[in-house]
Amino acid sequence: MANKTTGNTVQFWRDPDLPGVEVRYSRYCEEAFRMHVHSTYSIGYLESGMTSFELEGKPHTATAGQMVLIGPNVVHACNPDLDSGMAYHMFYVDGVWLENVGREVFGREVGRPVFESPVVDDFPLLQSWQDLHQSIVEGAGRLHKETLLVQAVGDLLLRHASLGTASDSAPGKEAVARVKEYLCQRPEQKVNLDTLSEVAHLSRYHLLRVFREEVGLPPHAYHNQVRVELGKRLLTEGATIIQAALDSGFTDQSHFTRVFKQFTGATPRQYQSDHCIEK
Numbered sequence: 530m531a532n533k534t535t536g537n538t539v540q541f542w543r544d545p546d547l548p549g550v551e552v553r554y555s556r557y558c559e560e561a562f563r564m565h566v567h568s569t570y571s572i573g574y575l576e577s578g579m580t581s582f583e584l585e586g587k588p589h590t591a592t593a594g595q596m597v598l599i600g601p602n603v604v605h606a607c608n609p610d611l612d613s614g615m616a617y618h619m620f621y622v623d624g625v626w627l628e629n630v631g632r633e634v635f636g637r638e639v640g641r642p643v644f645e646s647p648v649v650d651d652f653p654l655l656q657s658w659q660d661l662h663q664s665i666v667e668g669a670g671r672l673h674k675e676t677l678l679v680q681a682v683g684d685l686l687l688r689h690a691s692l693g694t695a696s697d698s699a700p701g702k703e704a705v706a707r708v709k710e711y712l713c714q715r716p717e718q719k720v721n722l723d724t725l726s727e728v729a730h731l732s733r734y735h736l737l738r739v740f741r742e743e744v745g746l747p748p749h750a751y752h753n754q755v756r757v758e759l760g761k762r763l764l765t766e767g768a769t770i771i772q773a774a775l776d777s778g779f780t781d782q783s784h785f786t787r788v789f790k791q792f793t794g795a796t797p798r799q800y801q802s803d804h805c806i807e808k
Contacts, residue, residue, distance in 0.1 A: 538616075539795040542662075543765060546671040547678060549623030552662055555794060556616040557609045564606045565754060565792045566745060569621040571599040572685065574655045578615030582607040584647050591648045596655055598644040598689060604745030618662055627682055634683045635692065642690040649689050657681040701739030704729035708740060712752045716759045717778035720752060757792045760785060764801040773797065 538556040551569075556577075574596045581590050584605050591597050591607075597617070599605055601624045609615030624641075631642045661677040711728045712720065725748055726733045729740075740748055756777045763773040774785030774797075789797050 549626035573619035576616040578613035705743040
């Protein structure tokens with residue numbers, strides 16, 4: 530059953546037959562997200578209402594019947610236009626898995642696929658993702674669900690993506706990669722800027738500048754997101770909310786809940802209880 534908080538509805542599906550995919554259904558009447566990133570590809574469609582959002586510094590609008598496509602590690606915050614009753618389905622698809630499908634689709638080694646537009650009108654494609662979601666809800670067989678997923682991703686890449694290419698290493702890019710790795714390996718630890726400066730081999734000021742340019746978030750916000758992702762994994766593995774909070778590096782349950790909701794639009798209890806499909 531959906532959970533409701535201040536007029537909002539959130540549901541999650543995590544199907545062990547599709548380990549690289551998480552699905553969420555959300556209905557929001559008010560702002561629910563702050564700027565954030567996902568390590569996965571975000572592929573969704575609006576069921577009703579309207580959203581205005583900024584992606585890589587450019588404003589976009591999506592309305593009911595349109596699909597929204599966001600690549601991994603792209604900063605965004607898709608909040609509803611007030612009183613529009615925005616409802617949407619979003620699929621979070623593992624990047625390595627999707628890029629492997631890209632190699633199958635294009636028949637050769639490719640770089641990271643890049644969506645040509647974050648908002649597209651493609652009703653047949655939208656229907657294929659609806660069919661996939663319905664198959665998950667109904668507990669269809671694994672082959673059925675895998676077939677729908679691969680077909681939906683393949684059609685998406687063929688019609689709305691271009692082939693990414695390996696980019697040259699820009700100044701500071703490797704430094705930022707080292708800092709991200711450092712933070713990802715220490716979600717539960719307190720980290721200070723001096724240490725990150727040493728890891729990056731950059732001054733504190735230079736690090737903050739290049740990190741925000743590359744990631745779109747300052748280091749502390751990125752670290753919080755890493756902690757939230759760890760908390761999500763712990764919750765799906767059966768940890769209590771307080772255990773997930775402490776093991777993810779949060780000071781207490783209330784701190785964890787507050788930050789978790791800022792990045793996911795749901796509370797830890799909602800995320801933990803909603804539609805984890807058992808086999």
